[in-house]
Amino acid sequence: MLKNNFFKIATFFIALFLVSCGGDDETTLMGDWVEGTVFKGAPRGQVAYFEIDGKTYLVGGYNYEEGDFYNDTWQYDPQTKQWTQMDDFPGVARRDAVGFAVNGNGFVGTGFDGENKLNDFWKFDPTAEEQWTRIADFGGASRWGAVSFSIDSLGYVGTGYSDDGDKNDFWKYSPVTNAWTEIKTYDGYKRHDAIAFVINKKAYFGTGVNNGSYKEDFYVFDPVAGEWDDLADLDVDDSYSVIRSNAVAFVINGYGYVGTGYKSGVQSNFWKYDPSTDLWEEVTGFEGYARQDAISFVYENKGYVGTGKNASYSFDDFWVFDPAAEYDEDN
Template structure:
């Protein structure tokens, strides 16, 4: 078999809520995961991350005992971690972060007692944090966010109830504006990515059900558009015999295509999928090579993508893996 498209996948593969393809089948898929330099900080999950140029940044998270406020920079060129100026706000997990131009933004989350709505800017040039206008929605955790076309967006999550509201942040005016809510389901633990100035949001959970609708947002029009579901909801016009629904998945973009991996749906997952925006189709690629996990972080410079940290059961991880999307040599395993 070569390049298993979604349309050729057998239903039999998908009792694998917490497992993945057999080794033999997996070797037929494109892509290859490579372990790089372990994260220098404490093993953790539920951290947040953003990317600026050739650097990925990881902030906060939870060790299973302690919520954190440290900030780490990963250099994709040198494969090296450097600790940076700690986040000065309340230590937290389950926040959300994004980058706009050459600065990172971080906010919301949970401190072990309270749902938070404060919001901060990090400038790598000065290695300094600045508090910005509070996120205007309710304090929440497991929100989803993205930066696109010079503005940031935060929405959905959970404040004691599942949410679907969305807000945009203008860094020039330090001001928030509520925008039209994402369509379809409310959701917590959704994932997002940006390709060609269009943002995409999928996955998450709502009232105990894993969300299967998939949306894109165009900042030029301010409108959401529904795409094909990411589950088996076939009709005569479209045979989508697969299901990649999950919460807390990781996404990144390499060369104009998105990759989604890890997360959980009844158990932790390692199956990995490539999304082609030109056709609105997904293709399975080589499974994530590290331990299956959830609440990890992911970052990319547009040509390289990484997964780091996360948890599975009582295990908390400090490893980091890079996906090489075009090559796979079983002899490298």
Template sequence: MICTLMVSMMLCISCDNNDDDTSRGNWTDRSVFDGTPRSNAFSFMIDNNGYMGTGYDGDDYLTDFWQYDMNGDFWVQKAAFPGTPRSSASAFAIDNKGYAGLGYDGDNELGDFWEYDVATNSWTQKASFAGTPRYEAVGFAGNGFGYLGTGYDGDNDKKDFWRYNPTTDEWTELVGFGGQKRRGGIAFNLNDKVYLGTGESNGLFVDDFWEFDTATEQWTKLRDLDDDDDYRVMRSFGTGFAINGLGYIATGYNVGAIGTVWEYSPGTDTWEEVTGLEAAIRQDAISFSNGTRGLVLLGRTGNLYLDDNYELFPQEEYNEDD
């Protein structure tokens, strides 16, 4: 009875996401994840297929690895991640290969790094991350390279960034990021630029927001996430994705799990709230995006671990009956 009441309350809180002036944005449920409900998985996208693996289910750290076919709306289990079971790993994709590593195994921060070959459904261990082992770091790719930075190494929140060269299997430290230290931040790619923000450090939510040019590897500071009194973008452990030239930050943690979604316009450097996730509020979710479609899935709310999967249609008018 208590569990049923708790779930009902969380679902009602999710409904409150739509009890404001937000009238744009609609959600449609997609194929529920076939595996164990979990939070803190890693994910990356190749063509129209999303890939995700590892994570924590409330009892165990995991190694299973899955493909989601966005066009067909179904799941296929793939070769398991061969490293130590973990959560809060980081990942990115370059061409037709995915890369994943770092994370936390319940006792130790990790720094190993692995390559997944879609064509052969196989994993190969690569050069370990050159920074300190850590988890809750941000990963992204651009211009043929991968990038990892920020996170928590067991002693300190971090703000360093490293470039990975898949051709030489080498890591190089970058300079020039003037932002705050953070764990649990997000990044999304838009038009050959990467946008990075959110997260927390020293018990506070960070408010800075940055653009990274993958061609020049230069950082540009943008408007703070609390620059406008109406903005409620700040959070940690959310997820970020892009749809048709606009960026989205969804779900996460701010005093508690949240379901709100904010849309970023790079042309004006402004934010607008759209319909919140029409499901249980959550943190530690993942997202899939191919540039024209975006989905939010998995995560947890309190001790409830989730396996649901929802697609956002941000330009549709909100319809509570969908």
């Protein structure tokens, strides 16, 4: 009798332990998304963009259903949640251009107009009567799908797809001298449609695609030293799924965030990068439709992601990510 009772009690506690362990598999990811203000222009992807004084500017892009290239310029003010159309971009309508901002001015250039890879560059001054001015052409080969970033008073542009294939060169632009200078580049694969983000005046660079292969290498660039250092590959941990192309990236409170994009289909997952540990952590995935070729920016410690495309549609919606909030499936 005692043995039988002991068996029943032991079975009960083993079952309870298994149930409690099973619950650990459902990990609650941090961060929550809410739908933001719809873009007032036509739905599109592959837009150039930059930020000035808390406002984000979108330039050009491409609508996949209609086959339309754009040269319009839009300003979004996240404080008032208003879109305002600005002066049209005076260059040829294009997709896959790059944008960056330095000292209160935006800069847009390179890209693809449907027939030609481009190398022209333009400066945008939101306070000027004529907002756009042509500047020195990009110093490298004409291309689309490059990356860009700015640190202090210089803009940087590199990689992309040119007439002779993918590139791995990088160039810096000085608005003071209106000149491009080639700089030392990373020791890794050529590619297009990669991402870059800046934390503490250092640029982090990776992802992208070359010859149909999605790249796993990841680097940090120090503009003071002029050097690139290798970081842990994006697949160093078997649980990571950061590798992709055509993604978005932004920085909040010293952490990098990378998400959406394309790899064996459009993506919606998002990852947080900690530069102090060189490790990635998955956060709550994008809650709009999965997409590639979107844009992103940050305002008051929240990330904004919008536009882009999937296999069927171009998008005009925007979503707002709060990394400090817990996921709420009802909002």
